[in-house]
Amino acid sequence: MNVGFAGLGQMGIGMARNLIKAGHQVTGYNRTRSRAEQLAGEGAKVADTPAALADGGIVITMLADDSAVEDVVFGGFIESLPRGGLHVSMSTISVALSQRLAAAHREHGQHYVSAPVFGRPEAAAAAKLFIVAGGPRDQFDRCSDLLSAMGQQTFYLGEEAHRANVVKLSGNFLIAAMLESVGEAVALVRKYGMDPSDYIELMTSTLFTAPVHKNYGALIAKEKYHPAGFRLKLGLKDVRLALAAAESVACPMPVASIMRDHLLTGVARGLEDADWSALAQVVAQNAGLS
Amino acid sequence: MNVGFAGLGQMGIGMARNLIKAGHQVTGYNRTRSRAEQLAGEGAKVADTPAALADGGIVITMLADDSAVEDVVFGGFIESLPRGGLHVSMSTISVALSQRLAAAHREHGQHYVSAPVFGRPEAAAAAKLFIVAGGPRDQFDRCSDLLSAMGQQTFYLGEEAHRANVVKLSGNFLIAAMLESVGEAVALVRKYGMDPSDYIELMTSTLFTAPVHKNYGALIAKEKYHPAGFRLKLGLKDVRLALAAAESVACPMPVASIMRDHLLTGVARGLEDADWSALAQVVAQNAGLS
Amino acid sequence: MNVGFAGLGQMGIGMARNLIKAGHQVTGYNRTRSRAEQLAGEGAKVADTPAALADGGIVITMLADDSAVEDVVFGGFIESLPRGGLHVSMSTISVALSQRLAAAHREHGQHYVSAPVFGRPEAAAAAKLFIVAGGPRDQFDRCSDLLSAMGQQTFYLGEEAHRANVVKLSGNFLIAAMLESVGEAVALVRKYGMDPSDYIELMTSTLFTAPVHKNYGALIAKEKYHPAGFRLKLGLKDVRLALAAAESVACPMPVASIMRDHLLTGVARGLEDADWSALAQVVAQNAGLS
Amino acid sequence: MNVGFAGLGQMGIGMARNLIKAGHQVTGYNRTRSRAEQLAGEGAKVADTPAALADGGIVITMLADDSAVEDVVFGGFIESLPRGGLHVSMSTISVALSQRLAAAHREHGQHYVSAPVFGRPEAAAAAKLFIVAGGPRDQFDRCSDLLSAMGQQTFYLGEEAHRANVVKLSGNFLIAAMLESVGEAVALVRKYGMDPSDYIELMTSTLFTAPVHKNYGALIAKEKYHPAGFRLKLGLKDVRLALAAAESVACPMPVASIMRDHLLTGVARGLEDADWSALAQVVAQNAGLS
Numbered sequence A, B, C, D: 001m002n003v004g005f006a007g008l009g010q011m012g013i014g015m016a017r018n019l020i021k022a023g024h025q026v027t028g029y030n031r032t033r034s035r036a037e038q039l040a041g042e043g044a045k046v047a048d049t050p051a052a053l054a055d056g057g058i059v060i061t062m063l064a065d066d067s068a069v070e071d072v073v074f075g076g077f078i079e080s081l082p083r084g085g086l087h088v089s090m091s092t093i094s095v096a097l098s099q100r101l102a103a104a105h106r107e108h109g110q111h112y113v114s115a116p117v118f119g120r121p122e123a124a125a126a127a128k129l130f131i132v133a134g135g136p137r138d139q140f141d142r143c144s145d146l147l148s149a150m151g152q153q154t155f156y157l158g159e160e161a162h163r164a165n166v167v168k169l170s171g172n173f174l175i176a177a178m179l180e181s182v183g184e185a186v187a188l189v190r191k192y193g194m195d196p197s198d199y200i201e202l203m204t205s206t207l208f209t210a211p212v213h214k215n216y217g218a219l220i221a222k223e224k225y226h227p228a229g230f231r232l233k234l235g236l237k238d239v240r241l242a243l244a245a246a247e248s249v250a251c252p253m254p255v256a257s258i259m260r261d262h263l264l265t266g267v268a269r270g271l272e273d274a275d276w277s278a279l280a281q282v283v284a285q286n287a288g289l290s
Helices: A010-021 A033-040 A050-056 A066-077 A095-107 A121-125 A137-150 A162-191 A196-204 A211-222 A232-247 A254-268 A276-286 B010-021 B033-040 B050-056 B066-077 B095-107 B121-125 B137-150 B162-191 B196-204 B211-222 B232-247 B254-268 B276-286 C010-021 C033-040 C050-056 C066-077 C095-107 C121-125 C137-150 C162-191 C196-204 C211-222 C232-247 C254-268 C276-286 D010-021 D033-040 D050-056 D066-077 D095-107 D121-125 D137-150 D162-191 D196-204 D211-222 D232-247 D254-268 D276-286
Strands: A002-006 A025-029 A058-061 A086-089 A111-114 A129-133 A151-156 B002-006 B025-029 B058-061 B086-089 B111-114 B129-133 B151-156 C002-006 C025-029 C058-061 C086-089 C111-114 C129-133 C151-156 D002-006 D025-029 D058-061 D086-089 D111-114 D129-133 D151-156
Touching: A002 A010, A002 A050, A002 A066, A010 A025, A010 A033, A010 A121, A010 A137, A025 A033, A025 A050, A050 A058, A050 A066, A058 A066, A058 A137, A066 A086, A066 A095, A086 A095, A086 A137, A095 A111, A095 A162, A095 A232, A111 A137, A111 A162, A129 A137, A129 A162, A137 A151, A162 A196, A162 A211, A162 A232, A162 A254, A162 A276, A162 B162, A162 B196, A162 B232, A162 B254, A196 A211, A196 B162, A211 A276, A232 A254, A232 A276, A232 B162, A232 C254, A254 A276, A254 B162, A254 B254, A254 C232, A254 C254, A254 D276, A276 D254, B002 B010, B002 B050, B002 B066, B010 B025, B010 B033, B010 B121, B010 B137, B025 B033, B025 B050, B050 B058, B050 B066, B058 B066, B058 B137, B066 B086, B066 B095, B086 B095, B086 B137, B095 B111, B095 B162, B095 B232, B111 B137, B111 B162, B129 B137, B129 B162, B137 B151, B162 B196, B162 B211, B162 B232, B162 B254, B162 B276, B196 B211, B211 B276, B232 B254, B232 B276, B232 D254, B254 B276, B254 C276, B254 D232, B254 D254, B276 C254, C002 C010, C002 C050, C002 C066, C010 C025, C010 C033, C010 C121, C010 C137, C025 C033, C025 C050, C050 C058, C050 C066, C058 C066, C058 C137, C066 C086, C066 C095, C086 C095, C086 C137, C095 C111, C095 C162, C095 C232, C111 C137, C111 C162, C129 C137, C129 C162, C137 C151, C162 C196, C162 C211, C162 C232, C162 C254, C162 C276, C162 D162, C162 D196, C162 D232, C162 D254, C196 C211, C196 D162, C211 C276, C232 C254, C232 C276, C232 D162, C254 C276, C254 D162, C254 D254, D002 D010, D002 D050, D002 D066, D010 D025, D010 D033, D010 D121, D010 D137, D025 D033, D025 D050, D050 D058, D050 D066, D058 D066, D058 D137, D066 D086, D066 D095, D086 D095, D086 D137, D095 D111, D095 D162, D095 D232, D111 D137, D111 D162, D129 D137, D129 D162, D137 D151, D162 D196, D162 D211, D162 D232, D162 D254, D162 D276, D196 D211, D211 D276, D232 D254, D232 D276, D254 D276
Parallel strands: A002 A025, A002 A058, A058 A086, A086 A111, A129 A151, B002 B025, B002 B058, B058 B086, B086 B111, B129 B151, C002 C025, C002 C058, C058 C086, C086 C111, C129 C151, D002 D025, D002 D058, D058 D086, D086 D111, D129 D151
Antiparallel strands: none
8 A cells, every 4th residue: 555654753663664564655754854764765755744645545643742743634634635535643642632633534524543552662663563443444444454564463442533542541551550569569678678670570470470560570670761661751641641531531540640740750850761660760769769 | 297277268278288188297277166177087187276286396377367367376376386396377467467476486496487378269279379488598498398289389588587478468569559550441441431341351462461460350341349259358458568568667659558548448338348359449439430 | 090801700790890999991801791791880891802802901811711711812802902011811720821821922012910819709709809910020010900909919929920820729729638638537537426517616716727727617517519619620620730730840749639530530420510629528428428 | 633644745744734733733654754853843743653643543644655655554554543533545646545445444443534635845835735535524524624724725525535536636637738738839839930938928828827827837938847846757657547547437538648658758768857847848859859
């Protein structure tokens, strides 16, 4: 297929490459043009503007935040995408923006599928992402080959596109809650003089055997918060989006509230560019640990 | 070996049976004598009093709470256990009581190993428990055949017996934190009209693949809180013990504080005998869900 | 002085009347025109549009929320207010909008003073409001006669207009925190069988003697949450604005986070139009009280 | 009357003096005997042991904590106090101990009135304490002259003695909640560059006019946490007792939970002997303020 791709950051570059490998014709756009040009040597076209992405009738967006998506869509391709065209939004954005995009594309006679992903840059490069998708069934089917080229598994959540964003945000909330609670447990055992790595090894070889526990547990035990796999300030953003999504349906999430408070302390203490597992460092500091 | 065993409840009965199967001579004691007599047909002796457990020089305790352990030890076998005797404490008790037991046995010229377990009654019956142990190395070695007969793996945490209790309580805290956070995530997706079982299936087949997530996640999704595998009021007790252990080393655990509050609401609403995963029901009710 | 006044709700109507009584020429605007016409018989002019408010060079806004202020300013008088004109913003709005208004008026060669108020409608009618103001000193002096006509005391907080909004939001946070904590204390004594009115009488005649404690304490003791003096959903809005203001300077406010969660439960349980002291009802329900 | 008085610390010494001034015959006991001897020159007798306090048939206790009261009562005068004798317990103790004392004295044919106080040492010296009392009406009447000599006002809460302890603990909870919330508000305005003393002056001359706000507000604004009027570790003890009292009636108190966490951080950071208003310092540090 002929597809536009906006956002060639750490995640997007791998995803776009996998589309190319799968035989699709990709036109890439990135605010910092050099990143798009990187792909040109691999067979992609480079778009000078977001508006130039829309020729093939399908545009995928994989951008940093709401504001970046608004710029690329409303200030960009929504006017050039033909009636019947499709926007596949894969960024981690707010539920509110996802709802607004669905409405805006509908008004333009276009289609909208929301398809955010779980996975780090390495998973994006290896086409091992998990993708959660929502939107009209026929449009989901229309882009499912594209999604398959980028992920190891796709879950279709029904007609309401924004559900995919709710699930994505809830997933990041669950990871953050794990970081927070493992951080509290590690602070406790450290205060009793135990070695945190031994402790994590014990817990993740018995009760909490998922890779997400093993990998993050090891970072926390070793206090290895640099370089960041996912920056604390982005983690704060996602927790904020989860809280906003919950607020709009009158759903309190007290653990998310605590994490938000701790992440703010992290920012106040200069940890905004540390890995978000540094949430555990805030917890340790609150227990008087260095 | 010749070993006394106090506490033949849901957990203890299976553990004692596994000792018998492994060829050990078990003398059982239970406050409700009929449960001890059950074992008599399988080769065990029955002790009329805790004091009568101490003949073999080793006593294992697997009781409901601090108070039950205090009764059986201080009002029981501590006076009849010979110098050089060993008490292996496997109950989930407070760190403070574990420290007090270590001191009391030392004063009596006796030894103390703390060896609490992770696992439900089925794991106890199947000798699949995980055991975390602390105490003098030679005493740990002395009882390691007994521990091996009851569990699938034993972790030795060093000379300080109470560390084993800290780790046990931290583990139950981590499970409870998982129940709380999954409860919040499920409340969120339910408020967006999604099916909680689909959601749990998705999350536990991608990010959170440990059995502890799958099993508890399914209970929460189906709101199946009866019969209780582990009662909410016992969960509250364990969270309280974790908070007390943390308080004595000046370690705040805000997620534990939240769960304590929610478990109290659970008790106030008559859920004390529901499974402790009903923590998620409190969370759902706080979001206005039935 | 000749002054435009936008927003003749429960608060604004009393404030505008006090300006008229003090001899000022008031031109009133309200989205629901009938409320403006009420004032006409008392000597005010009625503006058909926000743009028509700007003739006198000074416009006061006293509106429900950010969105209403944006409509009246950006979609309204910012284009008709002459260079050198002054906007006195008295609504409870976000710190972010206050900063945006300061910048926008500056770009238009206009001036901006932020002057939100403390007090209920009765205090507005009786010119007993407390006013906190920020903005350029000369502009504050320019409107100080107007402010004096509406309040019992005005506090000038310096050149940065948005500081006044921070103080206003912090004040509402403190009131809400009082509602929450009194609610928790009342739940406790009720669970011990005590009469909440006796308890409030005791506490407010000894330690907590401010009217804000006496008045709200009595509402909580009697569970008299209707009619609302200030609706719970507006309380939630203000707590949200306080949290947003705090977030933008990396300041965690955990008590505000708790209240937000409880207010959301209030909304989920249908209390959005109750008085915001019904925060205490949520707390009572969480303790299993009716 | 002829009365025994145990506990001549900062509070007790002033209270005992006021009894002497009012013409009562006081026999004083203090673990550190020198403090009791101080009173001897003012007309008091000195008891060598708690048991020697009971001659007059009435004993008042004003001690530091549960453990001190247990020592003086169970290891002390409960055996020497005659049948029909009265124990007036004025210390800040747990609800559980108050219930246990009521039962123990009943078993000994003795009476028990619980009468804890609000007020700092200066108020104790000036007979300006507020006293909350519970117990049998006739016994309350029996000691009301004594209470009047020590306080400015006494509130009788009914036959259940422990209610007085609940109210006392709830009052300290409310003060702590005020410290916490004022601390959060002050952190917020400081992060916006405002002077905290100006802010406290503004808030306590408008909305929060009680002395408890003015006095503590000034300490927080000036960060004057030494010398301690009431030490942080005692504040932590009282919050813990409030939480324990609430737990035994299944009453969650989330603001108390937060304060407990923050007070623990205070202890972990070496603030245990600072004034308990240093709770606000923990809050400030969590916002990245020095």
